[in-house]
Amino acid sequence: MSEDSSLYVFAQALWQCAQALPMTLLLTGLSVAAGFCMAVPLGIAHHRRHTLSARLVRAYVYFFTGTPLLVQIYLIYYGLPGFAFVNDLMQINALAFLKDGFAWVLLALLLNTAAYSTEIFSGAIRNTDAGEVEAARAYGMGTRMAMRRIILPSALRRALPAYSNEVILTMHATALASTVAVMEVTNAANLFVTETYQPFAAYAAAAVVYFTLTSTLVGGFKWLEGRYLRHVRHRG
Amino acid sequence: MFDALPLIAQYLPAILRGFVLTVEIAVASVLLSVLLGFAGAAMRLSGHALLARAGQAYSVLVRGVPDLIWMLMIYYSLQLVLNDATDALGWEMIEISPFAAGIFTLSFIYGAYFTETFRGAMLAIAPGQIEAACAYGMGNLQTLRRITFPLMMRFALPGIKNNWLVLTKSTALVSIIGLEDMTRLAQQAGSSTHLPFAFNLVSALLFLLITSVSLQLFRWLETHYQRGVKMTVHGDE
Numbered sequence: 001m002s003e004d005s006s007l008y009v010f011a012q013a014l015w016q017c018a019q020a021l022p023m024t025l026l027l028t029g030l031s032v033a034a035g036f037c038m039a040v041p042l043g044i045a046h047h048r049r050h051t052l053s054a055r056l057v058r059a060y061v062y063f064f065t066g067t068p069l070l071v072q073i074y075l076i077y078y079g080l081p082g083f084a085f086v087n088d089l090m091q092i093n094a095l096a097f098l099k100d101g102f103a104w105v106l107l108a109l110l111l112n113t114a115a116y117s118t119e120i121f122s123g124a125i126r127n128t129d130a131g132e133v134e135a136a137r138a139y140g141m142g143t144r145m146a147m148r149r150i151i152l153p154s155a156l157r158r159a160l161p162a163y164s165n166e167v168i169l170t171m172h173a174t175a176l177a178s179t180v181a182v183m184e185v186t187n188a189a190n191l192f193v194t195e196t197y198q199p200f201a202a203y204a205a206a207a208v209v210y211f212t213l214t215s216t217l218v219g220g221f222k223w224l225e226g227r228y229l230r231h232v233r234h235r236g
Numbered sequence: 237m238f239d240a241l242p243l244i245a246q247y248l249p250a251i252l253r254g255f256v257l258t259v260e261i262a263v264a265s266v267l268l269s270v271l272l273g274f275a276g277a278a279m280r281l282s283g284h285a286l287l288a289r290a291g292q293a294y295s296v297l298v299r300g301v302p303d304l305i306w307m308l309m310i311y312y313s314l315q316l317v318l319n320d321a322t323d324a325l326g327w328e329m330i331e332i333s334p335f336a337a338g339i340f341t342l343s344f345i346y347g348a349y350f351t352e353t354f355r356g357a358m359l360a361i362a363p364g365q366i367e368a369a370c371a372y373g374m375g376n377l378q379t380l381r382r383i384t385f386p387l388m389m390r391f392a393l394p395g396i397k398n399n400w401l402v403l404t405k406s407t408a409l410v411s412i413i414g415l416e417d418m419t420r421l422a423q424q425a426g427s428s429t430h431l432p433f434a435f436n437l438v439s440a441l442l443f444l445l446i447t448s449v450s451l452q453l454f455r456w457l458e459t460h461y462q463r464g465v466k467m468t469v470h471g472d473e
Contacts, residue, residue, distance in 0.1 A: 067440040071443060186308075
């Protein structure tokens with residue numbers, strides 16, 4: 001390892017990036033999990049065209065899918081503490097974690113992925129086969145029960161390919177947390193550059209980490225699709 | 237919130253200059269990345285094993301890594317490589333402008349997405365269409381211009397729309413490599429006036445304007461390229 005110095009530098013960069021991996025995974029996991037919990041009810045509200053709640057959800061989705069995540073992070077991280085009540089909250093000792101970038105970036109990531117997921121789930125609910133809904137009705141199910149037992153399970157399965165893409169994009173999006181000093185993989189690479197001035201090795205190492213993570217997620221979702229979309233595959 | 241208005245008015249000309257820069261970068265990058273996408277799709281569909289592999293590697297690698305990493309890697313490394321090259325040749329140092337680097341990187345990234353879009357669209361064209369063109373005695377170029385290209389555009393349009401919308405939002409990343417685009421100018425104005433929420437909201441609204449205008453434009457393009465398709469009622473067939 002010591003003979004080839006550029007390889008050695010790369011290995012060092014890779015080690016530094018890998019140490020920041022838990023933070024990237026934490027940001028991804030938390031925002032995806034919370035985003036999913038938010039997007040399912042919002043998706044149900046979103047697909048009903050003309051109610052007030054549908055309009056509000058549409059406005060939310062329109063804003064968060066129509067603007068860059070970086071701007072959303074700035075708006076939340078720099079902007080929200082400017083409001084008096086948020087500032088008051090930050091002074092409470094138990095809520096001191098609000099002074100870190102982490103909580104705000106997590107909020108931005110979660111609102112962002114929830115907006116895209118809402119759109120995906122709403123589309124899947126809308127495209128449910130009319131026959132499935134009719135069958136549920138024929139069994140005497142009400143709107144709520146049909147949604148819970150028939151439409152949602154079927155829609156979430158069909159949403160899987162689009163949703164897997166959204167999860168991967170959210171994982172990539174955590175790189176933006178580096179702009180507000182959260183020590184995840186990209187920021188570890190930034191730090192390596194300031195220490196060694198080897199930008200290529202640093203960012204190539206980060207790229208390797210992200211690419212490995214992407215491949216793992218792609219593989220995981222392929223397995224999930226094989227499991228939950230078997231009925232669709234056989235029909236084709 | 238409302239006492240912010242005079243300050244916003246004061247900074248608005250600068251932010252609007254950033255808006256113009258953002259639009260310039262987006263348009264230049266999308267044009268370049270469409271060209272790269274055509275090249276990539278041609279490589280993937282060439283039937284030449286090595287070319288197809290190279291095209292596939294390009295699209296998979298680029299899409300597997302965050303945009304920001306590519307942006308930082310290309311901007312900082314390209315400068316170093318160029319410095320070494322100019323040193324070796326005894327030339328004066330050439331400095332890469334963030335503007336050029338931004339456009340280059342965005343095109344490089346979105347070229348990969350367009351590769352996939354165009355490849356899918358080419359595969360969606362019914363072979364009978366091209367056979368029919370051949371039967372009418374059209375040459376290769378004529379078939380491409382009259383049959384393949386318009387048909388491919390029809391299938392590619394939803395993907396092009398999506399790529400364009402994502403690309404316009406990605407232009408915000410050029411602010412990280414030091415370009416004075418709308419995102420950066422608004423954020424700077426926000427921090428110097430202690431009104432970060434109001435100023436970042438201005439840039440968010442300007443981005444929404446770009447999105448809305450683009451959606452309208454694509455609605456028009458879609459009707460243009462859908463000519464000759466019998467409109468079916470949406471829903472299950």
